[in-house]
Amino acid sequence: MTDDREPAVNISGGDTGGGTAAEFDPATADTRAERVVDRLGELYWQKTYGGQDAFTCLIRTILSQNTSDKASQPAHDALIDRYDDPDRDLAAALADAEQSELAETISSAGLYNQKSEMIIGAAEEILAEFESAAGFDDFVREAAPEGVRERLLEIHGVGPKTADCVLLFAGGRGGVFPVDTHVHRIYRRLGVAPPDADHEDVRAVLEREVPAAKCGFGHTASIQFGREYCTARKPACLEDPDACPMGDVCDQVGVYPETDEVVDPSVAAD
Structure with a gap:
């Protein structure tokens, strides 16, 4: 197993939550989006962002797609066990990897065929431009966030969510709110973002309306909220309107308890 600073989930309560307690007060929030994140702050403990190796973070995020x-x-x-040699740069090892073996x-x-090609291509590109995984790590941590994001998006297989995760978990950049399928669903269902908003539109709304220091927590806690309460097919409010901690701030776009029906918010808006 790897020494990964990012816990798999945000665990509610206690020092095992992956970070330190934070101050969240929904009553003082300036926007609905911030109020939602502050409410999540009452459910889940905040974790520490940044500190991951940028190249390893990139590879992990590609694998998670x-x-x-x-x-x-x-x-x-398994990739780390096979290719991470203390005597050799990981980017160099993966650039030279045999595709079928990877x-x-x-x-x-x-x-896995598609992802192995992406990983080898990314390693070759990073090695050519930054000379090593360490050089890439320096770039992610020190260059202007906008420039880092733009460069990451030029790598084949790297989309907005992957780029933003590298900025957040490796670069420790504030104001970055990666949008995965959970985040995309939740904030349109809540009515915080337009029902037909794409992933980038949702990201723009959240990064505008959630304070920079809360964006990282908002991302990971929203994923946990999506897994526990606001699931794609069976949200908690469908059976019990009081079961969801966001019930009083949610528009339930696409959720119809009276007919036990759930549709994508974009369909509900048609």
């Missing part, structure tokens, strides 16, 4: 943490974590651990190594993550 279109799959669960349960599937991608073993693939990440695909076999990460097979638990799904789409």
